[in-house]
Amino acid sequence: MxxxxxxxxxxxxxxxxxxxxxxxxxxxxxxxxxxxxxxxxxxxxxxxxxxxxxxxxxxxxxxxxxxxxxxxxxxxxxxxxxxxxxxxxxxxxxxxxxxxxxxxxxxxxxxxxxxxxxxxxxxxxxxxxxxxxxxxxxxxxxxxxxxxxxxxxxxxxxxxxxxxxGAYYPEGLNPVKIWIEDEYVRAVKGGIGEAKTGGNYVASLKSQVKAHDAGYSQVLWLDGVERKYIEEVGAMNIFFKINGTVVTPMLNGSILPGVTRDSVIALCKEWGIPVEEKRISIDDIFEAAHNGTLEEVWGTGTAAVISPVGHLRWGEHVMQVQDGGIGPVSQKLYDTVTGIQTGKVEDTLGWTVEV
Amino acid sequence: MxxxxxxxxxxxxxxxxxxxxxxxxxxxxxxxxxxxxxxxxxxxxxxxxxxxxxxxxxxxxxxxxxxxxxxxxxxxxxxxxxxxxxxxxxxxxxxxxxxxxxxxxxxxxxxxxxxxxxxxxxxxxxxxxxxxxxxxxxxxxxxxxxxxxxxxxxxxxxxxxxxxxGAYYPEGLNPVKIWIEDEYVRAVKGGIGEAKTGGNYVASLKSQVKAHDAGYSQVLWLDGVERKYIEEVGAMNIFFKINGTVVTPMLNGSILPGVTRDSVIALCKEWGIPVEEKRISIDDIFEAAHNGTLEEVWGTGTAAVISPVGHLRWGEHVMQVQDGGIGPVSQKLYDTVTGIQTGKVEDTLGWTVEV
CATH class of the missing domain: 3.30.470.10 (Aminotransferase class 4, branched-chain amino acid transferase, N-terminal domain)
Structure with missing residues (x-):
């Protein structure tokens, strides 16, 4: 005390x-x-x-x-x-x-x-x-x-x-465009990627500038070893809903263990939506987009809570998600998490602490 | 101006x-x-x-x-x-x-x-x-x-x-003991390893503490991808003399391009000693030590200029260099570089600038 x-x-x-x-x-x-x-x-x-x-x-x-x-x-x-x-x-x-x-x-x-x-x-x-x-x-x-x-x-x-x-998106929940980085690397297993320390953020600046200049709001990082497995977005963790199942990269030592990430996994389980934390290759995501099984993509983080992703670019490959709109799970997660945070939705999981 | x-x-x-x-x-x-x-x-x-x-x-x-x-x-x-x-x-x-x-x-x-x-x-x-x-x-x-x-x-x-x-080694040139890190990683290609920025140093602290606790003065980093190629020592670049040839890791995007490193390469060439900048696996170094062809090991950096290495540990493997003493090339490099720096040795390469 x-x-x-x-x-x-x-x-x-x-x-x-x-x-x-x-x-x-x-x-x-x-x-x-x-x-x-x-x-x-x-x-x-x-x-x-x-x-x-x-x-x-x-x-x-x-x-x-x-x-x-x-x-x-x-x-x-x-x-x-x-x-x-x-x-x-x-x-x-x-x-x-x-x-x-x-x-x-x-x-x-x-x-x-x-x-x-x-x-x-x-x-x-x-x-x-x-x-x-x-x-x-x-x-x-x-x-x-x-x-x-x-x-x-x-x-x-x-x-x-x-x-x-203020509200992260002043006009309400709005899908973002994501740039998949193929030149720079944010972190690697054995490094400091899972720690919330300045070195990880300074490492991200150059890609961020490149993405912004190309009209993208955030960078999606791939792993530093094989350059094919999805890690995280600069300020968010990332989720994909494919054929009814929600998947997100597992905590592998180079990804920040997000609090909103953890909350989203818990809520999906609560709602009976299958969730898997695993290694996800970028090829698999593009294939799911191609064959029509990629249903939703969203980021999670303290700043924006839930950020639906409407568009991803990886070199010459571009994919559109939900016709650039907001998916139902993204919307429900946003409403529920912000509802619990502000006392509008009952906090059955005991997540809020009164000051 | x-x-x-x-x-x-x-x-x-x-x-x-x-x-x-x-x-x-x-x-x-x-x-x-x-x-x-x-x-x-x-x-x-x-x-x-x-x-x-x-x-x-x-x-x-x-x-x-x-x-x-x-x-x-x-x-x-x-x-x-x-x-x-x-x-x-x-x-x-x-x-x-x-x-x-x-x-x-x-x-x-x-x-x-x-x-x-x-x-x-x-x-x-x-x-x-x-x-x-x-x-x-x-x-x-x-x-x-x-x-x-x-x-x-x-x-x-x-x-x-x-x-x-003061003199980095108050009692004169002194061989150091080096800990080869096999758990943590300093940097990876695509990251910020070749930049002189705080993020690389904070990433090194935990290994440094571990090495110090075990009686070692510096950490030698391996590459972040395969964990077998030699990168650099925390505050120094590293050189090996094997069977008459001086080798040092090539600048690969994750190593700091040291000024003393560059000077040592130039001096060896000047003296007719073969120098190679290349990928060096830690196995090759241990093999050279084992078969008796590893003649000298030294680090280069602004603080200590030349640091002879007398002992390296990699997990359970230990190697002794020059019976823990100082090799002739290490000594000559130290004398020459510090001589040029202090005006005692003629600066034929035009390295010094008068204030």
Whole structure:
């Protein structure tokens, strides 16, 4: 149990109005959570303080050797005015798996949850209420030793910042176009692909720019060894419905284990839809599209929840899914997950946590 | 040609004395170079200012998505009091290749060199003169947009800091023990392995800790696809002398193209020693050790220049090289490269640049 000091802001910012448009990750609330780590002393000095800049030595390890991790989850306001978190335990578990992979000291799960709740509570008035909006929660840890040798840092900062965000697709659920990358690789087994750390995202930028320039919104990665098995989309896991069965790449060591991915698998099972986690070759998907058994494709992630995919390109090959529209399972998953998140659908699986 | 503003420190620090022990990357000089980038405005506001902390928003992209790069080179003081840089053009070329891979705007080569010279000139008095010491130069770039979306940043800081460093091996050239990693992978073709960016270093930490705990000083990486071809050592490239021929892994897209590596290849050719850059399987190395044709092993890098390798472990297999001593080619390379760097050996290849 953390002893969290609270220093309230003396200069509160203007909270966006109900009708103000919200984008993603551009405005931040009045407060932030900070906790420090030092070898021998452990995690200490937990505090909620006014949102403020971070001051670091130019030699701080995070600037040089990428020892940094993050998580992303959301808080929602229900019609009754309650504040709900969606499966924060899953994010916290994953955070500590990331920490272990990149030699950052873990944080006790109950302390992590307490920290999230404390800062969300402080800025509860910032949670937007309009359909599709939420308060995005970004916990992250950075290595702060002022030392240029390559080794795990002895000091860290754990920080949580909050950003009110709009609906990912302002005009409602909208199918996206996906670029299948055949030149660059995001991650490989034995590497850091299943950790939520900056190195995986920086590796994706060049493909993302290439895809955007060609009119595509996201990149689908293939495996780094054989370059034929489907891994994930940059910010999402990916699902295919083929001939009545839902398939998604198995967690193989190079894929991020998504919380929404896990939730979608659980819901499909609940609904009696067969789900398989397995190795999926890109050839099999194109063949299913060709012979008419590819029924739906969608991505899952915290930001957009469910993103129907309407179009995929792999070199010269293009496939169209659902005539570019939204499939019934994609729609039902979106309605159910966002319904549970906002308290509109009964949470029979015990996924929400009240702040 | 940059217009570099100079703000001299008003609180100079104590420069270490001639006999003070120096380590690596722990103390920094009085000044640093800074230049900012903004889309539409380009690189601007070049300045040499007092060494000072960096102040960033907690949402700054470098903390979340690893968009950061660095370089490492050294300045040396000759017996005549000249200040020499060693092949800075190679570091600058590589810096811009890294920039292109991770979507950071490039810096004109002549501006980059001018920036290095300006800050080294400002702190010339900090260059240590004792055998084996030098002024380590660390240029780096960080992404500073206060935005949580994943895309290349629109703003950056380019910074150069300086650190007087001691001899890498205080007791002179000393063979190291190398751990061959068979579980984790550093990089794979198509990824960011040939870029000098934090993501590659964070990926290496867990193996490094494992190797250190077992009494080994460095990790040798195998390829991420077949797990049998030799890539590089964490902070060095690797060379083997087998039956009179020097071999080193070819630059295959996942290996860092080292400046010392390039210099060693050039010197061997100069000396008439056959050199081959090729795919090298770990089995071939163990076989050469077994049949007595493995004559020398050494690593190359800016920090230690040449590191003779005396011992390698691959799972249960152990090999001893040169009875754990230093081979004649390793020694000659070390003497020649450090000799050229410090002006003691004639620079017939035009590698040094005077500040």
């Amino acid at each position: 953390l002893d969290i000091r609270f220093e309230k802001t003396t200069a509160p910012k203007q909270i966006p109005g109900k009708e103000d448009p919200l984008t993603f990750g551009t405005i931040f609330t009045d407060h932030m959570f900070i906790m420090n780590y030092e070898t021998g002393k452990g995690w200490h000095d937990a505090r909620v303080v006014p949102y403020q800049p971070i001051v670091l030595q130019p030699s701080a390890m995070v600037f040089h050797y990428g020892q940094e991790m993050f998580e992303g989850l959301k808080a929602y306001k229900t019609a009754e005015g309650k504040t709900l978190l969606f499966r924060p335990d899953k994010n916290i578990e994953r955070a500590n798996r990331t920490n272990e992979r990149i030699c950052i000291p873990t944080i006790p799960e109950e302390d992590f949850l307490q920290a999230i709740k404390a800062v969300v509570k402080a800025d509860e008035a910032w949670i937007p209420e309009k359909e599709g909006t939420s308060l995005y929660i970004r916990p992250f840890i950075i290595a702060t030793d002022p030392f240029l040798g390559v080794r795990p840092s002895d000091t860290y900062m754990f920080i949580i910042i909050l950003s009110p965000v | 940059l217009d570099i503003r100079f703000e001299k420190t008003t609180a100079p620090k104590q420069i270490p004395g001639k006999e003070d022990p120096l380590t690596f990357g722990t103390i920094f000089t009085d000044h640093m170079f800074i230049m900012n980038y903004e889309t539409g405005k380009g690189w601007h506001d070049a300045r040499v200012v007092p060494y000072q902390p960096i102040v960033l928003q907690p949402s700054a992209m470098v903390f979340h998505y690893g968009q950061e790069m660095f370089e490492g080179l050294k300045a040396y003081k000759t017996a005549e009091g000249k200040t020499l840089l060693f092949r800075p053009d190679k570091n600058i070329e590589r810096a811009n290749r890294t920039n292109e891979r991770i979507c950071i705007p490039t810096i004109p080569e002549e501006d980059f060199l001018q920036a290095i010279k300006a800050v080294v000139k400002a702190d010339e008095a900090w260059i240590p003169e004792k055998e084996g010491t030098s002024l380590y130069i660390r240029p780096f770039i960080i992404a500073t947009d206060p935005f949580l979306g994943v895309r290349p940043s629109d703003t950056y800081m380019f910074i150069i800091i300086l650190s007087p460093v």
